[in-house]
Amino acid sequence: xxxxxxxxxxxxxxxxxxxxxxxxxxxxxxxxxxxxxxxxxxxxxxxxxxxxxxxxxxxxxxxxxxxxxxxxxxxxxxxxxxxxxxxxxxxxxxxxxxxxxxxxxxxxxxxxxxxxxxxxxxxxxxxxxxxxxxxxxxxxxxxxxxxxxxxxxxxxxxxxxxxxxxxxxxxxxxxxxxxxxxxxxxxxxxxxxxxxxxxxxxxxxxxxxxxxxxxxxxxxxxxxxxxxxxxxxxxxxxxxxxxxxxxxxxxxxxxxxxxxxxxxxxxxxxxxxxxxxxxxxxxxxxxxxxxxxxxxxxxxxxxxxxxxxxxxxxxxxxxxxxxxxxxxxxxxxxxxxxxxxxxxxxxxxxxxxxx
Amino acid sequence: xxxxxxxxxxxxxxxxxxxxxxxxxxxxxxxxxxxxxxxxxxxxxxxxxxxxxxxxxxxxxxxxxxxxxxxxxxxxxxxxxxxxxxxxxxxxxxxxxxxxxxxxxxxxxxxxxxxxxxxxxxxxxxxxxxxxxxxx
Ligand SMILES: [Cu+2]
Numbered sequence: 465x466x467x468x469x470x471x472x473x474x475x476x477x478x479x480x481x482x483x484x485x486x487x488x489x490x491x492x493x494x495x496x497x498x499x500x501x502x503x504x505x506x507x508x509x510x511x512x513x514x515x516x517x518x519x520x521x522x523x524x525x526x527x528x529x530x531x532x533x534x535x536x537x538x539x540x541x542x543x544x545x546x547x548x549x550x551x552x553x554x555x556x557x558x559x560x561x562x563x564x565x566x567x568x569x570x571x572x573x574x575x576x577x578x579x580x581x582x583x584x585x586x587x588x589x590x591x592x593x594x595x596x597x598x599x600x601x602x603x604x605x606x607x608x609x610x611x612x613x614x615x616x617x618x619x620x621x622x623x624x625x626x627x628x629x630x631x632x633x634x635x636x637x638x639x640x641x642x643x644x645x646x647x648x649x650x651x652x653x654x655x656x657x658x659x660x661x662x663x664x665x666x667x668x669x670x671x672x673x674x675x676x677x678x679x680x681x682x683x684x685x686x687x688x689x690x691x692x693x694x695x696x697x698x699x700x701x702x703x704x705x706x707x708x709x710x711x712x713x714x715x716x717x718x719x720x721x722x723x724x725x726x727x728x729x730x731x732x733x734x735x736x737x738x739x740x741x742x743x744x745x746x747x748x749x750x751x752x753x754x755x756x757x758x759x760x761x762x763x764x765x766x767x768x769x770x771x772x773x774x775x776x777x778x779x780x781x782x783x784x785x786x787x788x789x790x791x792x793x794x795x796x797x798x799x800x801x802x803x804x805x806x807x808x809x810x811x812x813x814x815x816x817x818x819x
Numbered sequence: 820x821x822x823x824x825x826x827x828x829x830x831x832x833x834x835x836x837x838x839x840x841x842x843x844x845x846x847x848x849x850x851x852x853x854x855x856x857x858x859x860x861x862x863x864x865x866x867x868x869x870x871x872x873x874x875x876x877x878x879x880x881x882x883x884x885x886x887x888x889x890x891x892x893x894x895x896x897x898x899x900x901x902x903x904x905x906x907x908x909x910x911x912x913x914x915x916x917x918x919x920x921x922x923x924x925x926x927x928x929x930x931x932x933x934x935x936x937x938x939x940x941x942x943x944x945x946x947x948x949x950x951x952x953x954x955x
Contacts, residue, residue, distance in 0.1 A: 575935070590946055593955075594951060
């Protein structure tokens with residue numbers, strides 16, 4: 465009885481303002497029920513969303529999800545069983561346990577059961593690996609982990625040349641796409657939790673994995689191997705599209721850049737030339753052929769800039785160019801703080817029109 | 820109790836302990852087999868996959884053969900240890916007295932358990948050989 469009070473206090477403290485209404489409830493029971501509700505809501509909210517292995521949107525993620533939930537359920541059963549036994553023998557029936565029973569318990573619970581369970585999970589896990597490495601059904605995508613962004617090349621079936629892009633992966637739904645992964649200077653890891661498992665990227669080596677996304681949507685990928693100062697800012701959008709839409713998009717992505725449409729964008733192109741951005745960035749169809757940074761030919765169509773660092777609005781682009789290093793420590797692009805706000809807006813307009 | 824009285828007993832103990840040292844060596848045989856099998860598997864597969872020194876399919880067949888050999892060796896050690904433990908006749912699951920006979924059986928008991936875990940380890944190590952083909 466003495467325990468009920470402090471527990472209730474902890475509950476209302478921990479739940480904070482979200483529970484304000486419940487704090488006024490007269491009964492401690494209602495308060496605790498409210499706490500449980502909030503706790504469950506908070507807990508399960510983490511399972512949803514576009515970067516969650518617990519909300520699978522592809523065949524590979526589903527296989528992993530099933531493995532995970534089965535292991536979790538098994539662990540829960542084991543935990544309850546062990547504690548049940550412990551409770552039973554310590555509280556309910558504390559009489560001496562016959563030795564031959566004890567021996568059998570040790571033999572089965574300590575030798576046979578763990579060997580079979582671990583062996584079973586091992587066989588299950590290993591049997592998933594070939595699928596996750598299976599060759600694709602046509603399209604292959606080569607991704608290179610850079611400091612701290614993703615160089616992306618689409619390699620369609622047939623002899624069409626690679627389509628160069630960056631910092632965003634688009635995939636046709638319902639097809640298995642193979643990834644050829646490598647890295648520039650540091651080890652990174654390529655991971656789209658909603659679509660499947662992760663795979664490390666090593667300098668000088670090519671690793672492979674494949675993904676079969678099912679549900680069209682926009683998901684989030686993240687570098688999953690600590691790679692330096694801006695590791696946490698090394699993300700990307702993964703857009704799963706119906707196959708026809710994807711084919712149309714890939715065709716557009718293969719085209720050269722659009723000429724600036726508005727007056728502001730034309731001024732932006734001039735600033736791009738004047739500031740020498742083309743030394744690092746390529747914009748196909750212009751004289752900008754730099755290879756240091758991401759290809760910007762269609763940067764205006766991306767959902768984020770700076771490898772998931774910012775959104776893709778005009779203000780985001782202006783902010784990026786003026787404050788690069790503050791936004792992303794040790795970034796390989798200098799900031800251009802001397803540009804006037806109007807110049808930044810023109811530059812952003814030019815890049816945004818590169819759809 | 821004087822030194823004189825104790826002497827013959829200690830001498831006998833020493834002789835038996837020397838005889839027991841052989842089974843002390845046998846204790847390590849199964850885990851050493853497991854360890855060598857593991858190193859062999861890792862080294863062979865990486866030489867085949869990363870260096871392409873020989874085809875991985877052949878490597879796989881040879882390694883499965885090596886696994887059978889390793890398991891046979893571990894099984895044989897386990898069998899001998901079971902005899903030494905002699906649990907069927909004595910029913911002794913623990914050996915609390917520390918006499919020569921106890922020690923003898925205890926080493927058999929321990930060797931048997933270590934052989935068992937080595938066999939499980941070796942089987943787990945070779946599961947990828949059976950379930951995965953090629954280098955992927
Ligand atoms: Cu990284």
